[in-house]
Amino acid sequence: MGDQPNSSSVAGGYALQVPETISCELLFLGIDGIEPDYGATISNLTEATLNKKMIETAQMLILLADSSKFNRRGVAKICSVEQIDYIITDDKIPAHLVNQFEDKGVKIIIS
Numbered sequence: 463m464g465d466q467p468n469s470s471s472v473a474g475g476y477a478l479q480v481p482e483t484i485s486c487e488l489l490f491l492g493i494d495g496i497e498p499d500y501g502a503t504i505s506n507l508t509e510a511t512l513n514k515k516m517i518e519t520a521q522m523l524i525l526l527a528d529s530s531k532f533n534r535r536g537v538a539k540i541c542s543v544e545q546i547d548y549i550i551t552d553d554k555i556p557a558h559l560v561n562q563f564e565d566k567g568v569k570i571i572i573s
Contacts (some may be wrong), residue, residue, distance in 0.1 A: 476490035489520035493527050498562040503536035510538035522547045529554035540562075541566060555559050 491513060493526045495503040502525055504510055517523055523545055529552050543566045560570045 486519060487521045488518070488524060489516055489522065490524045490526060491516070491540070493525050493531060493540070495534035495536065496525065496527055496531055496534055496549070498543060498559070498566060500535065501539050502541050502546065503534075503539050505536040507538050510540055513540040517541050517545060517548070523549060524548040526550050528552050529556075531554075532559050 472530055473570060491502075493502045494505045495547055503514065517540065523541065525546055525548070527549055532551075543563065544565075544567045548569045549563060550573060553572050555570070557571065562570075
C-alpha cells in the first residue's frame, strides 16, 4: 500500500480492490488537466488506475479543477468528457471554455 504524503489518498493493491466492493452516488476528483476534446488527466500514474475504477462505480462524476487546469494535460487520462457530469472551478475560466464543455453536456459550477 502506497500512502501519498501530501494527501489523504491511498494507492496500490489494497486501494485497487476497494472499488469492486463499493458503489458511490457522487464522486469528487481533483485533476491536473482537462481539455474539451480529450478529457481529464492526472499526473500520478499510480492513482490513475484507481481513479478509473472509481469513475466506473460512480453514478455522478464531479471534477474539481481551478481555471489553470483547463487546456492542460497530465500524464494519464482518467476519463473522457462524456463521462463528466459537473466541473467545479473558479471565476477565471474563460467563457468560451465554459461554452465548449456545456455544449458537450458538462455542467460548470463557478465558485
